[in-house]
Amino acid sequence: MQFRLGLLAALLISPSVAAMDMDDMLELHFGADVEAGKRFGDSATPSEFNLGVIDTMIHGRLSRAFSALAEIVYEDAGGGFGFDVERIVLNYEPRAWFRLSVGRFHSPLGYWNTAYHHARWMYVSTRAPLLAHFEDDQGPLPTHTIGVLVHGSVPAGGVRLEYDLAVGNGRGPRPDPPQQFGDDNNQKSVCAAVHVEFGGVRAGLSGLIDTATLASGENMREKLAVADVHLIAGDLEAIAEGALIYHETSGVGATNLGGYVQLAYWLREDLRIYGRGERFVRAATETYLDTPTASNVLGGIRYELVPTAALKLEGGWDRTAGVDAVTVRGQLSWLF
Amino acid sequence: MAVLGPGARILLAASILLCLSARAEPVIVVHPSCPVTRLDRDEARRLLLGADLSWSNGDATQLVEIRGDDPVVAAGYQAIARKTPSQIRAEWNRLVFAGRANPPLRFGTAAEARAAVGRLPGAFAVIDSSAADTSVKIVFRAPGPG
Numbered sequence: 283m284q285f286r287l288g289l290l291a292a293l294l295i296s297p298s299v300a301a302m303d304m305d306d307m308l309e310l311h312f313g314a315d316v317e318a319g320k321r322f323g324d325s326a327t328p329s330e331f332n333l334g335v336i337d338t339m340i341h342g343r344l345s346r347a348f349s350a351l352a353e354i355v356y357e358d359a360g361g362g363f364g365f366d367v368e369r370i371v372l373n374y375e376p377r378a379w380f381r382l383s384v385g386r387f388h389s390p391l392g393y394w395n396t397a398y399h400h401a402r403w404m405y406v407s408t409r410a411p412l413l414a415h416f417e418d419d420q421g422p423l424p425t426h427t428i429g430v431l432v433h434g435s436v437p438a439g440g441v442r443l444e445y446d447l448a449v450g451n452g453r454g455p456r457p458d459p460p461q462q463f464g465d466d467n468n469q470k471s472v473c474a475a476v477h478v479e480f481g482g483v484r485a486g487l488s489g490l491i492d493t494a495t496l497a498s499g500e501n502m503r504e505k506l507a508v509a510d511v512h513l514i515a516g517d518l519e520a521i522a523e524g525a526l527i528y529h530e531t532s533g534v535g536a537t538n539l540g541g542y543v544q545l546a547y548w549l550r551e552d553l554r555i556y557g558r559g560e561r562f563v564r565a566a567t568e569t570y571l572d573t574p575t576a577s578n579v580l581g582g583i584r585y586e587l588v589p590t591a592a593l594k595l596e597g598g599w600d601r602t603a604g605v606d607a608v609t610v611r612g613q614l615s616w617l618f
Numbered sequence: 619m620a621v622l623g624p625g626a627r628i629l630l631a632a633s634i635l636l637c638l639s640a641r642a643e644p645v646i647v648v649h650p651s652c653p654v655t656r657l658d659r660d661e662a663r664r665l666l667l668g669a670d671l672s673w674s675n676g677d678a679t680q681l682v683e684i685r686g687d688d689p690v691v692a693a694g695y696q697a698i699a700r701k702t703p704s705q706i707r708a709e710w711n712r713l714v715f716a717g718r719a720n721p722p723l724r725f726g727t728a729a730e731a732r733a734a735v736g737r738l739p740g741a742f743a744v745i746d747s748s749a750a751d752t753s754v755k756i757v758f759r760a761p762g763p764g
Contacts, residue, residue: 379672589708
């Protein structure tokens, strides 16, 4: 037994103590976007330029196996700059099939929330679909978790299996703000995901269970499941996600459903067209989420000015909580 | 002593560069413990673009780069993934930002990059074949700029 424990310890520790080339200890990435747009219709807004998300990400390589990552975002908070520590994690990654992250990370739910983060340059469109909005933007999913995440990928022939298992504080009394530091109850959220990648297709299921204590003192049970598919076939990229979000408070249940499909097509190396359709149905008995019932379709074009900066031009229609609107928007975004 | 004019100097430099690049052969080198012995073009592309982030033995891949604009590396990236070094860096920025990969390690010369690949399990680099030695394993040969 002692031998086995020693072997396990050696396996886990050896990569971190090996002398490695750590010339590039620290990397700083910076992303931002500037938009111009107008919203027409029942909820019209003035034409405007606006600053989007100003995102800084610091990555520190502490050893071969240990690294630290911090993502700090400045964004509009009621006319002033709001400051959010979106991610702050210490990673221990001795093997690709075993990675341990501790801190505040993106919950491993679906595709968008883990593939893209806050810098809008990362996604093809100007905005994320409603399903992937963050908690402070009426998002229906708990997109951030404070806790522990074990994840990894295992190649198996031509197939790659990926897994994620997270335990964290879960939701607070309201979706926004999410719990930023501690937890106000003893129940922890448990989130798990399994994905399979084969021949350009990645598909998977993820789920989360949690119990949140509301301001009234009642407990709300949450169960949610997300299915996602990401496909790259030649010059076409497709993303589809669907989610079921169930809440139960004092014996009253609410089942919310949402999903979207996004297609993008490379016309040239530096030019893509894209389109997306989305629907979110808020349950009549839902009392916790801020997310309204909404439908939207949009289309646009993305041009890479340079590999690290993009110009996006986009138009779309949406019906949000019964209010129709048409939006046109241009966005310059960058990340370096 | 004869002094070359500006035009002649440019011609001489261009000739030297042409001679060098005509002999260049970009290759992907990996750590000797890497389970792969040979990559096909698609596997090489997926590796370089970060689509595959682990080897079959469980080691995470680690891109090692030469700082600055190395013409052999640029030719290799173009041949393998049809991308410029800037585009490859942008792809890796995306992966690092997503928390899926560690940033590339960067060194000043091909010899330093090769030495790093020889020391780090999971590491790989695109270098000129003339810079490779027995401390690393060549798993892919790309046509050079010449």
